[in-house]
Amino acid sequence: MGRMSSAPATTIEQAVHAALSTVDDPEIRRPITDLGMVESVVVDGTHAAIRILLTIAGCPLKDTLRNDVTAAAQTVEGIESVSVDFGTMTDTQRRTLQESLRGGGGGEPVIPFSQPGSRTRVFAVASGKGGVGKSSVTVNLAAALSAKGLSVGVVDADIYGHSVPRMLGAADARPTAVEDMIMPPQAHGVKVISIGMFTKGNAAVVWRGPMLHRALQQFLADVYWGELDVLLLDLPPGTGDIAISVAQLLPGAELLVVTTPQTAAAEVAERAGAIAMQTHQRLAGVVENMSWLETPDGSRMEVFGAGGGAQVSEALSRRLGHQVPLLGQIPLEPALREAGDAGVPLVLTAPESAAAAALRGVADRLAVRRESLAGKSLGLSPRRG
Known part of the structure; x- marks a missing residue:
């Protein structure tokens, strides 16, 4: 006082x-x-x-x-x-604020993450098929990166099967707007946007490709993200319209492929990762989810087989001509599903659990921040012949 x-x-x-x-x-x-x-x-x-x-x-x-x-x-x-x-x-004050946040000019919104000076690392989390836990991996990585002190955002780009708000405890959150600029809600220190925040109840979204592209473009350009260290996009399964739009709108985005140990899932995941050959995107690596179930006696039960993550890593490395690492193997734990349903990621509720530790290990490998060399002196001088 x-x-x-x-x-x-x-x-x-x-x-x-x-x-x-x-x-x-x-x-x-x-x-x-x-x-x-x-x-x-x-x-x-x-x-x-x-x-x-x-x-x-x-x-x-x-x-x-x-x-x-x-x-x-x-x-x-x-x-x-x-x-x-x-x-x-007033309307005038809001327009002034909007222009200030966008850096002035008041022109057409641009995607900040696609600009040459952007220092935000963008990871597009992909999978070949549904049901491999891609969204669970995404929200836990986001929470783990935020807990490390990084500024993190998540775009729920799975327009048809959006689930990120529920898993982050933001199912009832609604964005606010300054003029036509959207302010994303935050949950556990993570900024998040999803089509589910704009629909009533559990309504289905029935859109064709152009509408999907426009929705993703708005999430990236019309949302005020501020200075992010990391942006994660939870993509829909497969190699459809959204995957193509991400390559067009965010050419610098890195693909993170999620699979299970099952051979059938690994083969489909390999195809999802191979899209990088056509889009010229970098593959950050592979995450194997549901790798094994640890029994009370400490032994491991490989419910979905073994080796799928390594298979995808090796196959993509051969295709692309450079090492695509297996970033981690996430054990199958009921607590991971329970935490998602409760809206608090496992890395926060049970950070010492085996699955949380594995997820934090993946986050540690992704947290290395790339520095742009644009406009920097390298201290080099040409050698005279």
């Missing part, structure tokens, strides 16, 4: 305003002072009356913002009590 002070009100008001610069908007994750959200600060004695402008009326995180603003203001010497009043930005 603040202490009594004889400092002029204007000085204290400036101090309160400075303190508010430590408060981030819960959705945009930028200081509210930078976003033009602090309309006024009025100090009367030991009381500070603060008016905050929300991007939209009825902001779902209003209470969080009120608590954060109050706590920040009370750190100022001389402030004993705080009242927070909310207003709403």
Whole structure:
């Protein structure tokens, strides 16, 4: 709680305003002072009356913002009590904010991850067939990478079979918008967007290829992702329209192939990975899921056979002419399914379990950040002949 002070009100008001610069908007994750959200600060004695402008009326995180603003203001010497009043930005203010977040210009939205200066690593998580646990792998990798301190986003690109929001505990979350820019919800520190956030109930999505392409384009360009270290895309099974769209919209994306040990699944996964030959994308590696079930006596029961992940890794390495590593083998654990149903990834609920440890191992191998050499001096000089 603040202490009594004889400092002029204007000085204290400036101090309160400075303190508010430590408060981030819960959705945009930028200081509210930078976003033009602090309309006024009025100090009367030991009381500070603060008016905050929300991007939209009825902001779902209003209470969080009120608590954060109050706590920040009370750190100022001389402030004993705080009242927070909310207003709403005008259309002009929202457009100004939108242009500021997009870097000015106000032109057609671009996909930041496809720009030459982007330092975000993009992983498209693919599988040849459904039922191999691709989405479970995606959300656990996202949570594990976020727990390592990285800024992570997930695009649920499986338009027909979207399940990522449920597995991340964001099934009821709804994005908000600043003009035509979408603010993605966050769950467990991960920003996430899915077509399921725009449909009513459990409605089916019945779209043809062009609509799928446009939806993916909007998820990438119209959503405000901020500065991400890693973006994961949960692709639909197979090599259809979305896989082609990813190659077109995100040519620098790396493919991560998920399979099970079963030979039939491995053969299909190999075809999914081989699309990289046609799209000229890099293959980050292979993840084998449901590798074995550990019995109470400590032995392993290979429910789906063995060797599928290694088979895919070796086959793709031969096809592409470079090493495609087997990044990890994830044991079959009921807790992994239970955690997904509960909306809290296993790497957070039971980090020491065998499956969580294996998933964190894969995340560790993916977390290496590539630095662009564009515009950097390499310290080299041409040799004179």
